[in-house]
Amino acid sequence: MRLHPLTSLAAAGSTAVITTAAAYLPLSLAVIAAAAGLAAWAGTFRRLLPAAAAILVPLCLSLLVLHGLFFPEGITVLGEWGPARVTSEGLSFAVQRAAQLSAAVLALLVFSFSVSVPDLVAALSAKGVHGRFAFVLASTLTLLPAITSRLERIRQAQEARGLVIRRGILARAAAFRLQAVPLVSVLVEDAATRAAALDARGFGSTGPRTSYREVPDRPWEQMLRIVLLLAAAAAVAARLLQAGT
Amino acid sequence: MESNTVLGAGIRSFAFHEDDAPVLRDVHLSFEPGTLTAILGPSGSGKTTLGRLLAGWLPPGPGGRLQGCLSLSGTTLQFQGAADDPRINPAQWGRRVGFVPQDASAILSTVRAIVAEELAFGLENAGTDRPAMKAAVERTAVLLGLRGLLDRHPDTLSGGQLRRLAIGCAVIAEPDVLIMDEPFASLDAAGTDELTHLLGPLLRRGTAVVILSQAVEETLLAAERWMVLDGGTLTASGTPAELCASPGLLPAGIRRARINRLGTHRDFRAKLKPKPSHPAQASAPVLELRDVAFGYTDKAAKGRKARAATGGSAGDGPQQVLRGVDLELMPGEIVAVTGPNGAGKSTFLRHLNGLLRPTSGTVLVHGEDISRRPVGEVAAAVGLLFQHPRHQLFERTAAREVRFGLDRRFGGSEAAARTGAALADVGLSAHEDAHPAELPASRQRLLALATVLARRPAVLALDEPTVALDGDGLSLLDAAVRNAAAAGAAVVLVTHDVPYARSVADRLLTLDGGRLAPL
Ligand SMILES: Nc1ncnc2c1ncn2[C@@H]1O[C@H](COP(=O)(O)OP(=O)(O)OP(=O)(O)O)[C@@H](O)[C@H]1O
Ligand SMILES: [Mg+2]
Numbered sequence: 001m002r003l004h005p006l007t008s009l010a011a012a013g014s015t016a017v018i019t020t021a022a023a024y025l026p027l028s029l030a031v032i033a034a035a036a037g038l039a040a041w042a043g044t045f046r047r048l049l050p051a052a053a054a055i056l057v058p059l060c061l062s063l064l065v066l067h068g069l070f071f072p073e074g075i076t077v078l079g080e081w082g083p084a085r086v087t088s089e090g091l092s093f094a095v096q097r098a099a100q101l102s103a104a105v106l107a108l109l110v111f112s113f114s115v116s117v118p119d120l121v122a123a124l125s126a127k128g129v130h131g132r133f134a135f136v137l138a139s140t141l142t143l144l145p146a147i148t149s150r151l152e153r154i155r156q157a158q159e160a161r162g163l164v165i166r167r168g169i170l171a172r173a174a175a176f177r178l179q180a181v182p183l184v185s186v187l188v189e190d191a192a193t194r195a196a197a198l199d200a201r202g203f204g205s206t207g208p209r210t211s212y213r214e215v216p217d218r219p220w221e222q223m224l225r226i227v228l229l230l231a232a233a234a235a236v237a238a239r240l241l242q243a244g245t
Numbered sequence: 246m247e248s249n250t251v252l253g254a255g256i257r258s259f260a261f262h263e264d265d266a267p268v269l270r271d272v273h274l275s276f277e278p279g280t281l282t283a284i285l286g287p288s289g290s291g292k293t294t295l296g297r298l299l300a301g302w303l304p305p306g307p308g309g310r311l312q313g314c315l316s317l318s319g320t321t322l323q324f325q326g327a328a329d330d331p332r333i334n335p336a337q338w339g340r341r342v343g344f345v346p347q348d349a350s351a352i353l354s355t356v357r358a359i360v361a362e363e364l365a366f367g368l369e370n371a372g373t374d375r376p377a378m379k380a381a382v383e384r385t386a387v388l389l390g391l392r393g394l395l396d397r398h399p400d401t402l403s404g405g406q407l408r409r410l411a412i413g414c415a416v417i418a419e420p421d422v423l424i425m426d427e428p429f430a431s432l433d434a435a436g437t438d439e440l441t442h443l444l445g446p447l448l449r450r451g452t453a454v455v456i457l458s459q460a461v462e463e464t465l466l467a468a469e470r471w472m473v474l475d476g477g478t479l480t481a482s483g484t485p486a487e488l489c490a491s492p493g494l495l496p497a498g499i500r501r502a503r504i505n506r507l508g509t510h511r512d513f514r515a516k517l518k519p520k521p522s523h524p525a526q527a528s529a530p531v532l533e534l535r536d537v538a539f540g541y542t543d544k545a546a547k548g549r550k551a552r553a554a555t556g557g558s559a560g561d562g563p564q565q566v567l568r569g570v571d572l573e574l575m576p577g578e579i580v581a582v583t584g585p586n587g588a589g590k591s592t593f594l595r596h597l598n599g600l601l602r603p604t605s606g607t608v609l610v611h612g613e614d615i616s617r618r619p620v621g622e623v624a625a626a627v628g629l630l631f632q633h634p635r636h637q638l639f640e641r642t643a644a645r646e647v648r649f650g651l652d653r654r655f656g657g658s659e660a661a662a663r664t665g666a667a668l669a670d671v672g673l674s675a676h677e678d679a680h681p682a683e684l685p686a687s688r689q690r691l692l693a694l695a696t697v698l699a700r701r702p703a704v705l706a707l708d709e710p711t712v713a714l715d716g717d718g719l720s721l722l723d724a725a726v727r728n729a730a731a732a733g734a735a736v737v738l739v740t741h742d743v744p745y746a747r748s749v750a751d752r753l754l755t756l757d758g759g760r761l762a763p764l
Contacts, residue, residue: 118358138356146355149400154639156600156620160629161696162650164621182639189682193351196302200339201354201414202370209372212365212382 004217005120006127010225012111014232016104021235028099035106044113052102052109059105060098067094117141122213150186154179250275251453252342252422253321254299256313263310268294270478276422276453281444283465283485284457286474287498288687288715292457293347295474296426299455301338302346306330317341318421340371343420347427347686347713348635349411353399360402360410361386361395367418385413388443390435401541404431404632404709405586405741412440416447423447424455427686429462430712431632433586433741440464459687459715460500473499498715529612531735532574532627532704537596537606538759539589540565566592568759569606574704574735579726581746582739583764584756590739591632593756594706597737598627610704625654628702632709632739634689635682637696643668643684644677647695654700667699670728672721686713691721698725705729707738711745723749 003011019031039045067090074087121138129137139146158178159165165175198204253275258267269291276282286292297303298311305311310326315333318341322331346352357363361382368378386392389409394402402410408431415423429437441464444454456465465471471488473481473495481494488494541564566589574580584590595601596608599620608615615623631637640646647667651660668674671691676684681692690713697705710722726749730736740746743764746753753764 116358118362121356142356153636157631157637157639158649159620160598160600160624160631160637162621162624162654162700164619166619181641185641185682186639190355193348194355196297196335197346197352198354199335200300200302200344201352201367202336202339203354203366205336205370207372209370210368210374210378212362212369212375212378214375 004215004221005115005123006217007221007225008111008115009120010228012107014228015107017232018235019100019103019107021232021239023096023100023239025096025099028096028103031103032099032106035103035110039110039113042110042114044110048109048113051113052106055105055109056102059101063098063101064091064094067091067097118213119215122211123215123217125209126211126215126217146190147183147187150190151179151183154182154186249277250316251278251318252276252299253316254313256295256298256311258313259294259298259305259309259311261309268309268477269298272474272477272479274472274479276455278421278451278453279448280470281448281454281456281465281468283468283471284455284474285459285461285465285471285495285499286457287459287496288713288718289685290459290474290496290498291477292459292474293426293685296344296424296455296457297346299422300342300344300424301333301335302344304333304335306332336370339367339420340418341420342422342424343415343418345411345415345423345425345428347430348633349404349407349431350399350633350635352411352414358398359396360391360399363399363410364391364395364413364417367414371418381417385417388416388439389413390439403587403591405433405436408432409436409439409586412443416443419450420452422453422455424457426457427459427713428456429458429460429464431586431709431741433584436586437462437464459498461495498717500716500719528576530573530609531576531611532572532597532737533609533612534570534572534596535607535609537567537570537593537603537608538565539567539592539596539601539603541592566759567596567603570596570756570759570761572737572754572761574737576703576733576735577730578752579730579736579738579750580752580754581750582737582754582756582761583741583743583746584739588756589759590756591708593761594629594708594737594739597704597706598623598629600629624702625700626702627704627706628697628700630693630697630705630707630710632712634686634693634713637693638681638689641680642678643673643681643692643695646681646692647699649696651699663699663701667695670698670721670725671695672717687715687718690714691718694722694725698729701729701732701734703734705734705736705738707736709740710738711740711742719745 015031019028036045039048068086069084069090071085071087071090071093074085074089076088077085078088078091079086121141124137155165155175163175163178165171254272256269256272259269260267272295284292284295294303298305298308299315303309305315305324311324312326314321314323316322317338322333324330344352353363354366357366364382364385365378368381373381382395386395389412391406391409391413394406399407399410408428412425412428415425428440432440444464447454456468458465466485468485471483471485472479473488475496480496481488483494570593572580582590582593592601596603599608599615599618602616610623610626638646640649644664648660648664651663655663665674668677671694673688673692673695676688681689684692690710694707694710697707705726707726711719714722726736726738738746738750754761755764
């Protein structure tokens, strides 16, 4: 069964908020495991991994350096180089923070890789997001695939004219230099032609509109979304109270 | 203008930029409900500009400077080319006037994921309720042969399928006026028939249909009126019979396409020297395909089990497009390939230089298997003209476009010479500095052709090279193809223009059911 996109958005969002607010290592680890499991189940794990690595590796490394090496409250010293001291307290704090952050990021990533963008756009417009804003939203959400397909076309055109691109990420990155300028100009042109078509087909009009795509929204999902949002709010409130005392 | 007019225009002048020479001058026309009008003109005569202006896609003011008037169902707007001119509301205009742009992909909203939603997009914005929308989508899909494609992403359609979708998007809202810019381009015979059959009910319902074309298609013979646009102004107008009777009224650039579907000879053929009979047996084939099979994998369905649960009806297996294509091509040989829309012709051509790789079977160029070689290397021997010029062109000027990659391969002076020669071959010497995207469609096609010709490949693979070309463009293309073949290149050309294919090719093949067979 497929969830309403707003329900999965609420679930991912509140999970991220709650793990961040709770700052409790076992919870963070459980969320990480659950996110990985969900991604594997949905078959998005292999696409998700590089994106997760790109975001999380640098962040976690900097956390480790920051807290692992410079943690003033640290007592148990494991090693010392000048001003930098590796303390076990510092390390465990860094690990906690990294787990917390990874949990939040993974929850959101699992959502963004599994959501059907057309469903999300339709759901938002059913909730009354209309006109220019709907377009900006829809085109932002579809921007990445649009850019990739344009880039792919330009690359094919160049290869068909003798640009040799070897396999592998490095070779592609090197060739990207030749594709960047055409990509920008083609996106600008696209935007201009698209504006004419969208205007003429009534996308900017303000009257009532309907949606062809049906995104079923079951009553219990609406309840669930409210519960999730309340839980997130409660977690934040609890955290603030705790910090206050 | 008579009261019966649904759409009318009195254009004294229209220019894109303040101080440019006008693109349109003294064009006065009006369309009555239930009539079919053809506006004929050679390439560059201003048809597309006129069509976009009439359809509200080129709003005077932001789009350019219009002096004159436009009127829609009794309301007339006067334009002086000044700042306080009235503004067209494209949404309201578009509800009355449907438009099929020359580049079919330009009508796509690009924010809808499947063909059915793209068809419904205009209805959604007008607030049509869902049952009515579903019925309209179903009806339009049946009329245009889109039934089996409703769940596909618009980006994965073939050229002809995309044209059908664009026509569907325009007619689904039942506009009072329907303007179509070169709607026959890229359509197979069935598509042309469907379009013709579509017109009957539209006209009976009172729609005014306007077709802009540079070719006299069979369908247009049934029009109430032909108007001739040449050099941005109306030069003649009358019934088809009147205009056909006095040939002087139709400019030479206007083609008489597909009127006689079988075995016409083009007049310019006689001017060219007969092709030397090439020693096919003596030499080895330049290009060989052995039992090539290929199917597109459905990316969206891959790894997304959840979709199946919601009843997305897209099948899981790859869609088999080629099922065992065999071909041997000798130097100097010209082979034409035809076949219905979506048969896999473009897919087949993309295999020749390795842009697509067969799932089984081999492609050999100069006797060597290309499966391990990068596309860029194979491209030295195989030049591919894409079906859509916009897929081929990416540079800022025509000259840079042709020259891309030549410097690296041949060095500066040779590259410059080849660029000049190729541009001259396609009649674009005067447009070196033009921006490719701003050239009219026919010149874009010729420019794309020049980028292929400049490399003098051993194999020319041309995907619908005749589309968008007027008579003059066609003779340039024809000469280029014959000269290349005479110089020893092998040519594969995909086209729906069977008469042209017969006139130029040594062999005529058809691709249907995933296999090539003699026609
Ligand atoms: N990227 C893609 N993904 C999935 N299916 C595709 C893709 N590109 C093309 N197809 C499908 O493969 C089939 C063959 O397409 P192709 O473009 O080769 O047809 P064609 O013979 O060139 O048609 P036309 O005469 O309309 O140009 C069509 O059904 C098309 O919809
Ligand atoms: Mg094609």
